[in-house]
Amino acid sequence: MIISKTIFLDYVFCAKNAWLKLHKPELLKKFELSAFEKNLMEQGNEVEAEARKLFPQGVEVMERGEEAVEKTRELMEERTSAIFQATFIEDGFIARNDVLVWNKEESSWDLYEIKGTNSLKDSGTDHNHIDDLTFQASVLSRADVPVGRYFLVHLNKDYVRMGALNIEKLFLIEDQTEIVLAGLALVEDQMKTASEYLSEKIEPKGGCECIYTGRSRHCTTFKYSNPEVPDYSVHDISRIGGSKKKLLELIESKIFKIDDVPEDMDFSDIQTNQIAVHRRQKSMIDIDGISDEIKNLKFPLYFFDYETFAPAIPLFDGYRPYQRIPFQFSLHILEKPNTEMKHVEYLHEEMSDPSPSIAELLEEHVGAVGTVITWNKSFEAGVNRELGERLPEHRATMDRVNSLLYDLMDVFKKQHYVHPEFRGSTSIKKVLPALVPELSYSELGIKEGGQASNAWGEMLAKSTPPEVSAQIAKDLKIYCGLDTYAMYAIWEKLYKMLD
Numbered sequence: 120m121i122i123s124k125t126i127f128l129d130y131v132f133c134a135k136n137a138w139l140k141l142h143k144p145e146l147l148k149k150f151e152l153s154a155f156e157k158n159l160m161e162q163g164n165e166v167e168a169e170a171r172k173l174f175p176q177g178v179e180v181m182e183r184g185e186e187a188v189e190k191t192r193e194l195m196e197e198r199t200s201a202i203f204q205a206t207f208i209e210d211g212f213i214a215r216n217d218v219l220v221w222n223k224e225e226s227s228w229d230l231y232e233i234k235g236t237n238s239l240k241d242s243g244t245d246h247n248h249i250d251d252l253t254f255q256a257s258v259l260s261r262a263d264v265p266v267g268r269y270f271l272v273h274l275n276k277d278y279v280r281m282g283a284l285n286i287e288k289l290f291l292i293e294d295q296t297e298i299v300l301a302g303l304a305l306v307e308d309q310m311k312t313a314s315e316y317l318s319e320k321i322e323p324k325g326g327c328e329c330i331y332t333g334r335s336r337h338c339t340t341f342k343y344s345n346p347e348v349p350d351y352s353v354h355d356i357s358r359i360g361g362s363k364k365k366l367l368e369l370i371e372s373k374i375f376k377i378d379d380v381p382e383d384m385d386f387s388d389i390q391t392n393q394i395a396v397h398r399r400q401k402s403m404i405d406i407d408g409i410s411d412e413i414k415n416l417k418f419p420l421y422f423f424d425y426e427t428f429a430p431a432i433p434l435f436d437g438y439r440p441y442q443r444i445p446f447q448f449s450l451h452i453l454e455k456p457n458t459e460m461k462h463v464e465y466l467h468e469e470m471s472d473p474s475p476s477i478a479e480l481l482e483e484h485v486g487a488v489g490t491v492i493t494w495n496k497s498f499e500a501g502v503n504r505e506l507g508e509r510l511p512e513h514r515a516t517m518d519r520v521n522s523l524l525y526d527l528m529d530v531f532k533k534q535h536y537v538h539p540e541f542r543g544s545t546s547i548k549k550v551l552p553a554l555v556p557e558l559s560y561s562e563l564g565i566k567e568g569g570q571a572s573n574a575w576g577e578m579l580a581k582s583t584p585p586e587v588s589a590q591i592a593k594d595l596k597i598y599c600g601l602d603t604y605a606m607y608a609i610w611e612k613l614y615k616m617l618d
């Protein structure tokens with residue numbers, strides 16, 4: 120078995136998961152990537168393609184395996200100024216370098232690793248990047264390659280596109296040589312243990328430490344490794360990941376079902392309510408709390424939702440790396456109670472900045488009074504603020520919309536309504552089927568925001584046949600329209616409870 124840096128990084132993240140990926144191919148379908156992960160991979164490829172332009176003389180090694188190693192040696196002997204995908208296989212490890220650059224003055228090679236992140240300090244990624252570089256440093260040293268410096272190339276979060284991309288400003292290059300060399304011995308120890316562990320033919324016992332963490336930390340193989348844990352378990356108790364001692368106590372006592380949680384165990388109010396509602400299979404409703412939230416909303420009510428796309432490489436002027444492009448919105452307008460709702464929607468169907476069209480429509484349809492109802496308002500508020508910064512002539516409109524924002528999710532976050540089927544979540548995808556079961560996302564062509572985001576790119580791609588683009592446009596409109604209609608339906612349900 121040859122261990123690549125991807126397998127090694129998987130092992131560093133979770134040994135058990137890496138072993139299962141290698142030895143249980145029948146589980147592979149369970150590792151299917153989410154729309155979000157697929158998007159990240161595509162963006163990573165685009166970033167690499169742009170970053171290569173920093174090395175205009177670069178030659179790519181197209182071969183694979185031993186042929187790639189041979190080709191790399193040839194290019195190195197010719198002192199090729201920059202080699203993309205230089206490949207080395209040593210002691211059961213394979214390293215494919217993003218860019219290997221010949222440094223004439225020092226008579227050595229410099230290694231450049233390209234990352235699609237905005238900063239090395241992005242949560243959790245800096246350590247990963249260093250392990251990645253250090254793994255490569257070890258393989259290159261085993262292959263007797265004289266390496267001078269180790270660099271990480273990443274996106275510059277402060278770069279704002281104006282006109283053609285300025286590659287020198289789009290990327291930052293950081294010298295990591297000292298950190299890589301300081302961590303080499305430790306990473307080489309890990310490489311040795313990874314090699315031993317991953318070569319085991321018999322599945323290693325235990326090793327799934329996520330049994331002691333909340334649900335959000337579990338990977339797709341959690342159920343395979345922990346068949347005794349039900350789909351809805353103590354791991355789903357709200358914020359239980361932050362109460363490590365409590366979860367440890369429950370797991371050590373083999374308590375997995377929420378019904379089996381001891382009555383006298385101490386939980387926060389939010390956790391206590393979730394457990395109580397599940398036990399009784401009956402909702403908990405605080406009418407006064409709901410009234411305080413809902414009765415104060417000023418008409419007209421504007422149920423509002425954006426869909427956005429956040430490309431690593433800014434597509435239009437005024438955007439930074441990963442800044443959100445609002446490409447679609449849906450707006451249901453209710454002037455007064457018990458009146459017909461009006462629906463305004465917009466989907467940008469060409470490859471240009473949608474911001475001016477969106478701002479103009481909001482200016483036209485959102486008045487000076489009323490309430491703009493969203494779900495998780497910080498998202499819409501942020502998109503509005505950025506739009507106003509990009510287009511100063513529309514800043515007043517965007518500030519006005521933001522001044523009218525209300526977050527309908529607050530009713531559920533504050534637990535004025537707790538339903539057993541929410542299962543500790545306040546996502547609209549959980550609240551809607553519990554409160555308004557006749558409305559559902561399950562039959563839609565697009566079911567969630569990540570999918571909608573990818574679909575916009577696919578709809579506009581030149582390679583997409585027109586009939587496919589037309590279907591995507593239809594699916595996007597249905598999806599975003601349901602998001603705002605769902606908010607209306609939930610509001611109506613709450614409003615009628617107050618009669």
Ligand code: SF4
Nearest residue numbers: 133327328329338341
């Ligand atoms: S659930 Fe956690 S510990 Fe278990 S295999 Fe997945 S990542 Fe590893």
